[in-house]
Amino acid sequence: MNSAVMASTSTPFINNRKLLSSSSSAASLSGFLPDSIHVNKKEYRPSIRAVMAPPQPQRPPSTTGLVKQAMTMTEKILARASERSNLDTGENVWVNVDILMTHDVCGPGTIGIFKREFGENAKVWDREKIVIIPDHYIFTNDELANRNVDILRDFSVEQNIKYFYDINDRSNFRANPDYKGVCHIALAQEGHCRPGEVLLGTDSHTCNAGAFGQFATGIGNTDAGFVMGTGKVLLKVPPTLRFVMDGEMPDYLLAKDLILQIIGEITVAGATYKSMEFTGSTVESLSMEERMTLCNMVIEAGGKNGVVPADQTTFNYLEGKTSAKFEPVYSDEKAKFLHEYKFDTSKLEPVVAKPHSPDNRALARECKDVKIDRVYIGSCTGGKTEDFLAAAKIFLASGKKVKVPTFLVPATQKVWMDLYGLPVPGSGGKTCSQIFEEAGCDTPASPNCGACLGGPRDTYARMNEAKVCVSTTNRNFPGRMGNKEAQIYLASPFTAAASALTGYVTDPREFLR
Amino acid sequence: MASKAVQPPPCAFSFSSSPIHRLSPPSARPPLLCYSWPSSSLSRRCNHTLSLTLCAASSSSSSALEGGKASEKVFHGECFVLDDNIDTDQIIPAEYLTLVHSNPEEYAKLGSPALLGLPSRYPRFVAPGQPLSRYAIIIAGANFGCGSSSEHAFVALGASGVKAVVVESYARIFFKNLVATGEIYPLESAEGWLCKECKTKDLVTVEMEKERGLLTDHTTGKEYKLKQIGDAGPVIEAGGSLHTLARPQLDKVERARKPPSIREHACVAGFVHFNLLALAALRR
Numbered sequence: 001m002n003s004a005v006m007a008s009t010s011t012p013f014i015n016n017r018k019l020l021s022s023s024s025s026a027a028s029l030s031g032f033l034p035d036s037i038h039v040n041k042k043e044y045r046p047s048i049r050a051v052m053a054p055p056q057p058q059r060p061p062s063t064t065g066l067v068k069q070a071m072t073m074t075e076k077i078l079a080r081a082s083e084r085s086n087l088d089t090g091e092n093v094w095v096n097v098d099i100l101m102t103h104d105v106c107g108p109g110t111i112g113i114f115k116r117e118f119g120e121n122a123k124v125w126d127r128e129k130i131v132i133i134p135d136h137y138i139f140t141n142d143e144l145a146n147r148n149v150d151i152l153r154d155f156s157v158e159q160n161i162k163y164f165y166d167i168n169d170r171s172n173f174r175a176n177p178d179y180k181g182v183c184h185i186a187l188a189q190e191g192h193c194r195p196g197e198v199l200l201g202t203d204s205h206t207c208n209a210g211a212f213g214q215f216a217t218g219i220g221n222t223d224a225g226f227v228m229g230t231g232k233v234l235l236k237v238p239p240t241l242r243f244v245m246d247g248e249m250p251d252y253l254l255a256k257d258l259i260l261q262i263i264g265e266i267t268v269a270g271a272t273y274k275s276m277e278f279t280g281s282t283v284e285s286l287s288m289e290e291r292m293t294l295c296n297m298v299i300e301a302g303g304k305n306g307v308v309p310a311d312q313t314t315f316n317y318l319e320g321k322t323s324a325k326f327e328p329v330y331s332d333e334k335a336k337f338l339h340e341y342k343f344d345t346s347k348l349e350p351v352v353a354k355p356h357s358p359d360n361r362a363l364a365r366e367c368k369d370v371k372i373d374r375v376y377i378g379s380c381t382g383g384k385t386e387d388f389l390a391a392a393k394i395f396l397a398s399g400k401k402v403k404v405p406t407f408l409v410p411a412t413q414k415v416w417m418d419l420y421g422l423p424v425p426g427s428g429g430k431t432c433s434q435i436f437e438e439a440g441c442d443t444p445a446s447p448n449c450g451a452c453l454g455g456p457r458d459t460y461a462r463m464n465e466a467k468v469c470v471s472t473t474n475r476n477f478p479g480r481m482g483n484k485e486a487q488i489y490l491a492s493p494f495t496a497a498a499s500a501l502t503g504y505v506t507d508p509r510e511f512l513r
Numbered sequence: 514m515a516s517k518a519v520q521p522p523p524c525a526f527s528f529s530s531s532p533i534h535r536l537s538p539p540s541a542r543p544p545l546l547c548y549s550w551p552s553s554s555l556s557r558r559c560n561h562t563l564s565l566t567l568c569a570a571s572s573s574s575s576s577a578l579e580g581g582k583a584s585e586k587v588f589h590g591e592c593f594v595l596d597d598n599i600d601t602d603q604i605i606p607a608e609y610l611t612l613v614h615s616n617p618e619e620y621a622k623l624g625s626p627a628l629l630g631l632p633s634r635y636p637r638f639v640a641p642g643q644p645l646s647r648y649a650i651i652i653a654g655a656n657f658g659c660g661s662s663s664e665h666a667f668v669a670l671g672a673s674g675v676k677a678v679v680v681e682s683y684a685r686i687f688f689k690n691l692v693a694t695g696e697i698y699p700l701e702s703a704e705g706w707l708c709k710e711c712k713t714k715d716l717v718t719v720e721m722e723k724e725r726g727l728l729t730d731h732t733t734g735k736e737y738k739l740k741q742i743g744d745a746g747p748v749i750e751a752g753g754s755l756h757t758l759a760r761p762q763l764d765k766v767e768r769a770r771k772p773p774s775i776r777e778h779a780c781v782a783g784f785v786h787f788n789l790l791a792l793a794a795l796r797r
Contacts, residue, residue: 105610109613112613113615220694269659454606478602478630
């Protein structure tokens with residue numbers, strides 16, 4: 001208490017006297033000389049009793065860190081990144097950015113804004129904190145798309161950007177050792193996602209990285225151009241919604257089902273301006289890739305960012321991927337959450353999001369009369385190694401061939417290599433690619449964002465007609481994958497594979513029992 | 514340059530005065546000796562509310578606001594009405610995202626495909642082959658602009674000639690980007706669901722005076738109140754550029770964080786010393 005009083009004033013000497021008078025019983029310390037001491041008043045020169053120190057800015061106790069306020073994970077990360085000990089939700093704060101990511105769609109625009117605002121010859125704030133990943137429109141003959149990758153290359157050379165995952169030879173992605181693929185998965189696989197840090201990207205699914213217990217969100221070109229020059233961004237501290245998922249995860253359920261369940265619950269605007277925190281025993285049992293799927297679709301609920309507390313699973317994943325030091329943070333016990341939702345995962349069933357909204361939730365088994373024309377397995381949401389292993393599990397259990405064209409687009413080069421290299425459990429040593437081939441799926445394509453967002457007309461697996469597709473991607477608004485009248489059912493890899501085998505939207509339990 | 518104290522606006526985005534140093538506690542004592550601060554930066558640090566400094570409309574900003582648009586507060590024209598949850602892919606189909614809108618030629622090309630992604634039940638927003646739309650004002654439902662964080666969506670609207678958008682609510686990233694670029698005035702309805710009341714091709718007037726925002730539908734004769742544009746207004750007027758406002762603000766914040774410089778210390782110390790000497794001299 002006393003220290004708080006001390007800290008808040010700028011006149012230490014005067015305060016000292018008052019302080020002593022309150023704590024000490026001696027009457028002589030009331031500020032007056034006792035009568036027993038005679039003073040020659042003529043010779044008495046009033047000595048300077050107090051020297052005014054240069055006034056310090058007022059510091060309320062909380063900023064010294066002595067009084068702590070319970071904060072959520074997101075608030076803590078932002079507090080640390082803005083060099084504050086406390087933050088209130090709704091505050092706008094200047095935050096130091098650890099990583100800025102951009103890709104071929106928004107990169108050129110961001111670079112244009114950076115040069116316009118900071119000068120043609122300006123240098124980026126930190127050449128090692130910018131990660132440039134071409135991934136959206138790569139394997140296309142569209143001239144503008146190809147030119148955009150050239151713009152990224154020119155800029156990376158000019159600024160000596162350390163992490164630029166370039167592609168030169170579009171005819172064979174394997175001939176490009178630097179090329180990675182889908183930016184969000186590449187960020188994770190290359191060790192750029194670390195607990196406690198602030199990661200921004202010029203893409204809405206940047207929230208994917210929240211799986212690592214960091215603050216990760218999408219920003220526009222203008223904000224990104226500013227970050228490029230200064231390394232800082234003005235952010236509004238979001239309140240947090242907490243989703244507690246407990247119970248044993250059934251073997252027919254995947255993280256995609258969980259997040260579709262949640263979005264169906266709170267709607268596509270249910271988390272606008274808010275952070276989504278995922279905790280509970282089920283979340284703790286999820287692998288990193290499954291956690292990424294969970295956080296990836298936070299934006300589909302309007303969320304600002306998603307977080308999963310970092311634990312041994314996170315640290316194991318990061319081993320060998322990054323040597324940078326990081327310091328995870330965790331929500332305080334008494335932290336205030338806007339709402340808390342509890343789920344008993346053991347009671348949940350596979351779900352889909354019907355056209356034309358990610359919150360148009362329905363049970364997969366209730367859609368079994370919906371005839372489909374194709375299946376798409378890919379994207380940052382559903383094109384990771386474990387997503388393909390899940391699909392392979394269904395094909396293996398069935399042993400039959402697919403009834404509709406089934407497109408497979410691995411997210412990154414690493415995922416592609418896993419498809420051809422990793423043995424699928426219970427298959428007697430077969431790889432995913434072999435199982436897919438036996439099931440009659442299309443050959444796994446070059447890793448990129450592919451048809452998730454339609455893209456140029458010649459994009460592989462783009463929906464150019466008004467057909468029905470079951471997809472492991474993230475959005476199903478009209479025209480998302482190309483044709484405006486096409487219908488997209490968002491689903492987990494289990495559900496997508498099961499649907500491919502029957503030609504109708506199918507609950508994966510048909511093949512997993 | 515005008516200085517304004519900022520009130521937290523009703524809309525979500527703001528450069529609100531959230532100072533690094535909170536309001537002084539009641540126990541703060543006035544200085545023993547009264548003197549004026551020699552340095553204005555010191556007084557600013559002791560001033561507990563950071564004020565938002567408005568820069569004059571930046572002529573170097575390449576926002577779409579030109580030809581008097583920046584100072585217009587009244588917009589008039591036909592409106593185009595949309596439902597809830599219009600996502601960025603409907604506003605501009607993804608195949609047009611290859612255009613880099615910081616390049617003026619490509620910016621102009623974004624106008625004609627605006628709202629091309631809408632389902633067929635909507636009328637065409639921009640006539641085929643035309644660069645601009647006949648509709649000046651868009652009225653939409655909730656969660657307008659959900660989806661991508663790319664700026665192409667509202668840039669396409671601006672490039673097609675849209676002057677103002679009046680919605681029930683915005684998606685977060687879309688709104689933040691809109692204000693950062695100053696492309697169009699983002700307005701929210703204060704009463705009723707305008708997207709249910711108005712119809713496409715209704716002639717409307719949107720007025721954005723300081724105290725009241727009003728949308729008048731001349732076709733139906735009804736008036737609807739709009740929410741105050743708040744902080745976003747001056748930002749858009751100034752060219753909307755994040756850099757016009759963010760940079761000076763950031764500089765202030767950086768200065769506030771740093772401890773006083775030696776020079777500033779010396780000034781104050783010298784001033785104090787002089788006064789103390791004077792006091793001592795008087796007592797002799």
